[in-house]
Amino acid sequence: MSTLAEVARRAGVTTATVSNVLRNKGRVSAGTRERVLAIVSELGYRPNLNARALVEGRPLTIALVVSSIANPFYPEFAEAVELELRKHGYFLLVCNTNNDPVQERAYLDAVGGSLAHGVLAMHTDHVQLDELIALRRAGIPVVLSMWEQPDKHPELPCVAVNFYQAGVIAAEHLIALGHTRIGAIVGSERTGKHVWRYRGFCDAMKAAGIAVSSSATCYCDDTIDAGRRAAHSVLAANPNLTALFTSNDLPAFGALQAAAALGLDVPGDLSVTGLTDIQLAHQFRPALTTVAVSTSEAARLSVEMLLKVIKDGAEAPVDVWAAATPQLVVRDSTGAPRDAAA
Amino acid sequence: MSTLAEVARRAGVTTATVSNVLRNKGRVSAGTRERVLAIVSELGYRPNLNARALVEGRPLTIALVVSSIANPFYPEFAEAVELELRKHGYFLLVCNTNNDPVQERAYLDAVGGSLAHGVLAMHTDHVQLDELIALRRAGIPVVLSMWEQPDKHPELPCVAVNFYQAGVIAAEHLIALGHTRIGAIVGSERTGKHVWRYRGFCDAMKAAGIAVSSSATCYCDDTIDAGRRAAHSVLAANPNLTALFTSNDLPAFGALQAAAALGLDVPGDLSVTGLTDIQLAHQFRPALTTVAVSTSEAARLSVEMLLKVIKDGAEAPVDVWAAATPQLVVRDSTGAPRDAAA
């Protein structure tokens, strides 16, 4: 690994000049520029980005804190974030916390301010807001992404997606189709982040004058397997259900599998809605009707906001930016209930 | 962001002492140690990892080069890699090339040697071996992961998984079940990396004295959608097929969907095998019979080898480490053909 100094020595100039050549800064004569460039390519010299970051006081990476990158939603988001970051010259550092506060803390301690210029934290069930707030107090730029508690201020600058509204939209779709006996599968704990989607569902049901029986609601993990089991149990307890609201796409797939296992025609006997619209949603069969959240927009906004916070420093206000309202995507898993059609 | 110097000043010692306290190096009296630690926590001081990396000549991240982290196989691998890396104090830098040589080059240029201590490159269809070899020549530790061309030396230290053998195993499973009319769906171009799995399949078929008709083989992208379309076309051209070998899990799901769409019972009318065993495989319905590749082992070996290459420097041999042989995982998508059972 050759250094700036070596290039300078061989080119018979100083490091300052080489530095200027490499970054097109300052005035350099065409002659020296050419000579320097020749040496650079001869040596295969590439600048030490860390050294540069150190002197510029600007680390080159942004940390993305997620609970687990293995949940398909996160990679899609991570990829979108990385794309945005690259446009601004940053690299993406992935921090999987595995929902473990210890790991999250270790990451935040290590990364904040030195290794990473800023931190983008996904709103997960177990996000340690306190840690993040402490980090912000310490002067590290932090932005919370995919915030989904519309009525609670996150105390951190954040990009919010109206998941509550997404729940409303899914419910209204089902109601408009003529369904009245609708069950719900919530892919998080009772106090988890998915409850907001569920509240949206409940409020829309109430607005339509339809009761939501608690026996028709089931909380479970955010996986296909859990969704399948939940659907089986909800359907067993409420055989007359014609539709299932699901707080996320993954459990929705499970519900679809349960329906198939029970010999239920979808959407003839049972309609199912998902939420978020991950890529699998359109590839699954039956293709899933879902409420799409724009990951690319959320990623873009999150990066933009983080950059703003980095720039404004301590004066950065604790803003909440709202991403566009989620959009209904009707595919093959929903339709009018049979009795309504009759 | 407080610095070492500030902590030192407040504690009435020099930076060297603080540094020693923080890293439990050198001899420090219990008294000063305590005093320093008190200031550290009072100030919320955290060392600048970049500065440390600079002086130690050891960047703190390892770059993982993948074509797209959105393909479900990669996040699973990335997560396993990150877990290993953390054990050794490294952070994970994700580099999505999107199969774009320009992006790949940009990443390698930027990252190699300074931002990242080493590079772990996944064997993808479009991996730019030349670039990686050039990087190695420049003294950057590079390890190729998931190499799958058993008969071709990669010219780079690498961790190889015997995908050829995986193809053999899948074929032998189908053959043992009594299938003789078996189609193949290859989730890459004809020259892509999946051909090795396909060759394994073909060789096993040949060994069993079964002909592989070219009309029963279809090349497609490595996605569910493409697999579904491929299965439809293969099945249309060869209605008498009783089984389908698929070079990856994603297209296998598509094949399963095609079977369902055609009213084919699985495995009664049609058996389908996948390859790799991503998490979806057991969650899909019917659950997919597949040949499992251990991502965690491959990740562990890859990291281990990269660390070795980093340590040995220029003397590091261009080794090829083989991961354990893939294992057959029988689930619900395969069974004896109906005519054999009759």
Added chain:
DNA sequence: ATGAAAGCGCTAACAG
């Protein structure tokens, strides 16, 4: 046990 000084590789004033 602690301090002083040098330097990792680079950029940023300011001189000339």
Added chain:
DNA sequence: CTGTTAGCGCTTTCAT
């Protein structure tokens, strides 16, 4: 236009 001088925040001899 190019060189000189500092210094980013840290670790590391070598003294004391």
